[in-house]
Amino acid sequence: MTADARKAHWTLYLYCGWLLLPLYWLLTMAVKRNQDITGTLEVIPARPTLDNFVEIFTNPVWYEAFANSLTYVVVNTLVSVAVALPAAYAFSRYRFLGDRHLFFWLLTNRMAPPAVFLLPFFQLYSAIGLFDTPFAVALAHCLFTVPLAVWILEGFMSAVPRELDEMSRIDGHSRAWFFFRIFIPVIRSGIGVTVFFCFMFSWVELLIARTLTASDAKPIVVVMTRTVSAAGLDWGVLAAAGVLTILPGIAVVWFVRRHLVKGFAMGRV
Amino acid sequence: MAWMAWTWPTAAFFASIVLALTAMTLAEMRWPTAERQGWLPLSTTRGDRFFISLLGSAFIHVLWLAATDLPVAGAGLLSLGYAAVVMTRG
């Protein structure tokens, strides 16, 4: 084991190839015309085209759905990180009455299937008049993004030595000054990872987003599933939309690329 | 609140849980617990044992409903006994 610690086994290349193959297929689909997709099976597209992407960027059904999705994802991420920061700090630095039980309760919400909460969500958000707005989805997604944010941030904060807090107190700084000017910059990689996962989990969620929207606030994931069922034929546009929905994730992961492996390393996904 | 479709039995159920939680909190402030090891295969605090009692009672009810058509009060009695054993000896 120690002798070949720097060399990868050839089967690993095989596995990575198997990971990339379906993605390659999605990419080729996205640049093919529909008659080429259903006509012959081409491993390399013979007549690549960008028509499918043009269709998405010029058809309001598609680009408005993208805007809706981005709206609730951004609102959700901001709310989640804002409320989770102080809570994670409290969990990582203090023992208080019922802290373990509270932490467990938060965790159960990350683990619980969204389907369980589906039934009342429709009634709840209709009752408070938020139904079919991005804010309903943003708030509903807090169900799992807030516990997730607390969980990840707590891990990063616990890795920061307590001496940092104490030194600042000795220097006579107020707790708020310390928190915003020293502590937050120190854990910025943790915040990056948290933003990424909140963004991701809210971006990929389908069930709640579909239930809480009807027409005005329809998000991209819902439009994609409707395309399959209704037309059933427009594979090229569907694949192009798939490629585009992967892009924000890749963009965010690019910004936090150095810290992401560390986030996985703590096992808090 | 109308959409929540409250009924008296469920309101009483949640009220008793809230009361129990309040009582546990007050008790914790007055007489803080230490972890201890009873017949349960893990060391628990009073709050842990309370949670184990509630969760176990829920499953006793579920199994009762799945297995028999006898009145649910039987499951209730069984749960009370179970909860008492867990709270005192767990």
Added chain:
Amino acid sequence: MRNDKAWLAVLPVVIVVAFTAIVPLMTVVNYSVQDIFDVDTRIFVGLDWYRETLRDPRFIDALLRQVLFSGLVLAIEVPLGIWIARAVPREGPATAAFLIVLAIPLLIPWNVVGTIWQIFARPDIGLLGAAVTAIGLSYNYTGSALDAWITLLLMDVWHWTSLVALLAFAGLASIPRACYQAAELDGANAWQVFRYVELPRLRAVLTIAVMLRLMDSLMIYTEPFVLTGGGPGNSTTFLSQYLTTMAVGQFDLGPAAAFSVLYFLLILLLCWLFYTSVMKGGADDR
């Protein structure tokens, strides 16, 4: 440090999550004991819906399918993930590249994972489907229950094994080199190194990996919804799918609410078991 004022810092989270979790959960319990026609016309039926759901063969079938699916997923993904993690070079320029490739499936929206596999596995337009058909096997995941299951399992393995692999890699990377050298001096073979040096040190991280995979596979909805729609027949209808059909499709509020409560209790029990064992294993964690 003991400080009950820390509750003030936790309060915003408690309020937000109480609004999105506790209020709905209370409502579900309320619904589950009534036969609801509309807000003003409802009849208290006690625990009848629970009795009915627990004896509903479709519920039992969905539960059994769910258990089988989650069991298979864990049985494949955990050993495979550990094996991949051991194959990734511990250091050097290739390490980062491998880790990024491994992370890619985790970053794809779940419905797109379904879409990708839909167009990858279809016998007429998919590379995999066409390849399998070309070597003479009859394969059609929309027609055959077995093929649908194989496709779903392949998809889930493709999607999530990387998570186990990344977690296990992080655990392996933290094992000091001295441990390996000691094992080498003792003349341990590769299996003994894995069994006695690596596995004990991976315990904590593997517990978390198993917990995440189990919980996420228990709530699987989006990918089968896109790929198979629960079919053919009901052969890939898992708990979330069945519950959603009841709740949103048929609007059976009472039975769906009872189902939700039972589903939640199951998750609560499993979550507590794992949380307890994680906390017991890693006292350093909190």
